[in-house]
Amino acid sequence: MVNIIWIGMIVIGVVYSFINGTTADVNTAMFDASTQAVQLIIGFIAVFTFWLGMMEIAKQSGLLDKLTALSRPLLLKLFPDLKPDDPALGFIMSNMTANFFGLGNAATPFGLKAMTALQANNPTPDTPNRSMVTFLVLNTAALTLFPTTVISLRMTHGAIDPMDIVIPAFLATCCSCIMALTLDRVFYLFTVKRNRRL
Amino acid sequence: MNTLAAVSTLFLPILVIAILLYALTKKTDAYGAFTEGGKEGIRLSISLLPFLLGMLVAINILRASGFLEAMNGWLAPVLVLFSLPPDLLPLLFIRPISGSASLGILADLTATYGPEHFISRAAAIVQGSTDTTLYVLTVYFGAVGIKKMGRALTIGLLADAAGMTAAILITVWYFS
Numbered sequence: 001m002v003n004i005i006w007i008g009m010i011v012i013g014v015v016y017s018f019i020n021g022t023t024a025d026v027n028t029a030m031f032d033a034s035t036q037a038v039q040l041i042i043g044f045i046a047v048f049t050f051w052l053g054m055m056e057i058a059k060q061s062g063l064l065d066k067l068t069a070l071s072r073p074l075l076l077k078l079f080p081d082l083k084p085d086d087p088a089l090g091f092i093m094s095n096m097t098a099n100f101f102g103l104g105n106a107a108t109p110f111g112l113k114a115m116t117a118l119q120a121n122n123p124t125p126d127t128p129n130r131s132m133v134t135f136l137v138l139n140t141a142a143l144t145l146f147p148t149t150v151i152s153l154r155m156t157h158g159a160i161d162p163m164d165i166v167i168p169a170f171l172a173t174c175c176s177c178i179m180a181l182t183l184d185r186v187f188y189l190f191t192v193k194r195n196r197r198l
Numbered sequence: 199m200n201t202l203a204a205v206s207t208l209f210l211p212i213l214v215i216a217i218l219l220y221a222l223t224k225k226t227d228a229y230g231a232f233t234e235g236g237k238e239g240i241r242l243s244i245s246l247l248p249f250l251l252g253m254l255v256a257i258n259i260l261r262a263s264g265f266l267e268a269m270n271g272w273l274a275p276v277l278v279l280f281s282l283p284p285d286l287l288p289l290l291f292i293r294p295i296s297g298s299a300s301l302g303i304l305a306d307l308t309a310t311y312g313p314e315h316f317i318s319r320a321a322a323i324v325q326g327s328t329d330t331t332l333y334v335l336t337v338y339f340g341a342v343g344i345k346k347m348g349r350a351l352t353i354g355l356l357a358d359a360a361g362m363t364a365a366i367l368i369t370v371w372y373f374s
Contacts, residue, residue, distance in 0.1 A: 002335075002347045006256050013259035020264045027321025029262035037251035041243055048239030056235025058217045061226040072248035101209065112242050112341040119342035126346060128339065133350045136338055137360055140294075140354035141333040141361065147326025153305055154322055165322045168372040171366070172327035183353045193347075 048109040053092065053111065064090045066087070078138075079131045088117035091144075092135060102146035111139060130188055137180040143173055242341055247341030253332065255297050268291065282366065289321050294358045297330035320369040327363050 016024040058064040069088040074084065075089050082089060091114035098107035114135060122129045128136070141164075147169055154162035221228040251264065260266060274284035284306045285307060293300040304325045331354040335347050 001351060002345070005351075006252065007316070007351055009256040009260045012263075012275045013256070013263040013265055016265040016268070017259075019262035020268070020346065022264050025262040025264075029258040033254040034371075037247060037254045039245070040250060040254075041247045043362055044242055044243035044246065048243045050234040050239070050283060052216055052239035052242070053232035053234075053236035054214065055222050056231040056238075057226065057228045059235075060231045061217075061221040061224040061228070063217060063220045063224075066247060070206065099316045102237075109239060111338060113238075115338050116242075119344075123287070125342075126199050126344060127285060128344055128346070128348055128350060131354070134345075134350070136335060136350045137353045137357060139338065140329050140334045140350075142329035144326070147322075150322050150326040151314065152205045153301070153308065153356060154313050154318075157305075157308045157313045157318075160306075165326060168319075168368045169326035170366035171368050171372075172323055175364035176328060177367075179360035180353055180357035183356055184349075187349045188250035196249045 006174070007172040038181070040148070044108075048058070048112075051109045051167045054115065055091075055113065059090070064094070068093050078174065079134055080104055081129070081131050086121070088114050088121075090133070093118055094144070100143060100145050102144055103167075122160045132185050133188075137184050138177065141180040143177045189191035218275070227240075241282065245343075246337055246340050249336050252335045257299075257332075261299065283317050285317055286320060286324070286366070289324055290362050293324060293328055293362070294331040294355060295333075297333055300325060300341065320366050320374060323365045324362050325368050327365050328358050330356060331358055 014023075014026060017023045055064070056067075071093045072089060073082060075092060076084060079092070091110050095107050095110040095114055096155075098104075098110055115132065117134065118129065118132050119125065122132070146166065149164065150169070151162050154165065218228055221231070223362070240335055266288070270284075272286045273287055273291070277284045277287050288298055289303045292303065304318075304321045307321045311318045313319075313322075331351070335354060339345070339347055339350075
């Protein structure tokens with residue numbers, strides 16, 4: 001599906017630029033985007049190295065395990081396929097906590113560690129397993145208490161109370177999370193049923 | 199407000215010293231662990247480049263061609279049908295595709311209407327309560343080399359649609 005979307009975006013963009021007379025812009029955009037991607041990765045190297053370094057300390061000292069134990073009952077409900085001692089649980093917990101407090105740049109490296117840990121136990125390495133799908137739909141639904149970028153943007157634009165959107169935004173993100181989890185369960189049960197019939 | 203800001207400034211430094219002091223009491227080689235974990239950070243970030251580059255190129259081509267703007271024009275009447283301001287449309291549409299572009303739109307709307315206007319608030323809540331689904335999936339699946347996103351993309355986009363609808367309804371209700 002992502003293959004079709006990817007080809008579609010490029011083909012539609014290029015063909016539309018012929019009609020619209022924006023082919024020159026598309027030419028620049030192609031290589032600007034490549035440079036932009038490299039710059040983004042350089043930023044990632046800095047952030048990932050720092051946070052994964054810190055994470056490794058917490059892991060080796062046993063702090064991560066201690067904190068994971070607190071959230072284990074909840075996490076096992078969300079991810080019924082994982083064993084209670086699965087190494088991914090600690091990273092999932094760290095990723096969700098960082099996201100919740102609006103620390104987006106710490107959340108990404110933790111999330112990627114979680115994905116690596118989940119992939120290590122994935123019998124079908126080219127297709128995501130159930131836990132990966134649940135983890136990612138929770139991430140795209142963005143369960144966060146402090147949307148930090150939005151708050152700082154409202155601050156720079158002189159909002160009387162830049163934090164006034166925190167409560168409604170939290171309620172809205174809860175809606176999308178509930179929706180994501182429900183759909184995830186429904187889709188899962190649907191595929192399980194279909195596979196059994198085959 | 200100020201206490202919240204203070205708490206969020208203190209959060210990271212406190213987290214860092216908590217990790218270090220705990221390691222000290224457990225006699226862990228913190229520096230060794232840090233450099234070991236850091237190495238993986240480098241490998242992980244570099245491995246993301248082809249995924250991110252491919253996706254950004256496609257998104258930027260679509261934006262530069264003017265197709266996204268044209269699409270907004272075509273879809274605006276639908277939004278008016280639901281008595282929603284058409285100015286919100288580009289944001290709703292671009293939010294799951296590109297985080298930087300949607301942040302740009304939010305900044306633009308906030309500057310145009312002022313931060314206290316319904317449109318600016320609704321836009322801020324949409325931006326703050328959702329994530330860039332396509333980007334998240336690209337990065338997370340990219341890190342483990344999975345090229346089939348499967349149902350994660352469908353669920354992600356449907357949940358975005360639900361979240362955005364909720365965001366607008368909640369804005370109407372909360373600020374009335």
